[in-house]
Amino acid sequence: MARARFLVVAPHEPDQCLDAVEATINQGPGFQEAYEWGCLVGNHTGYVSVRADGAEEAVNDYVPPFLRAAAKAYRLTQIRARDLRDLRDAETERRR
Numbered sequence: 001m002a003r004a005r006f007l008v009v010a011p012h013e014p015d016q017c018l019d020a021v022e023a024t025i026n027q028g029p030g031f032q033e034a035y036e037w038g039c040l041v042g043n044h045t046g047y048v049s050v051r052a053d054g055a056e057e058a059v060n061d062y063v064p065p066f067l068r069a070a071a072k073a074y075r076l077t078q079i080r081a082r083d084l085r086d087l088r089d090a091e092t093e094r095r096r
Contacts, residue, residue, distance in 0.1 A: 003051040004056040010046040010071040014039075020046060023064035029060075049076070 012020045017039045024046060025032045036047045049093070052058035058073035079087065 003053055005076045006050055006052050006055060006073040007048075007076055008048045008050055008058050008071060008073045010063045010067045012044050012046070012070070013069055014044050014069075017044060020044075020064065020067060021046075027062075027064060034062075035068050068072065 007055070010020070010024075021035075021037065021039075024035055031048075034048050034050070038045045046063075048062055049064050050058050052061060052073070055073035056077065059068055059071045063071045
């Protein structure tokens with residue numbers, strides 16, 4: 001099975017910003033470039049898009065331990081134009 005893509009969202013308190021960024025960077029090469037942060041606009045959250053076998057793996061492998069309890073991983077799916085008709089048909093059936 002191919003690994004799925006997940007958006008990992010790791011919120012933290014305003015007074016944890018520097019520790020959150022530092023702990024993330026210290027996880028290893030590539031983490032600094034992979035993460036995006038909302039802290040400078042008041043959204044105290046780190047965001048990273050990763051490939052993983054499941055949501056738990058995404059959080060455990062990409063979020064520092066002290067942020068994991070509040071972190072969530074959302075599976076992402078591309079929806080192409082050719083898929084849209086099938087999705088609309090399925091929605092119509094579901095509503096019947």
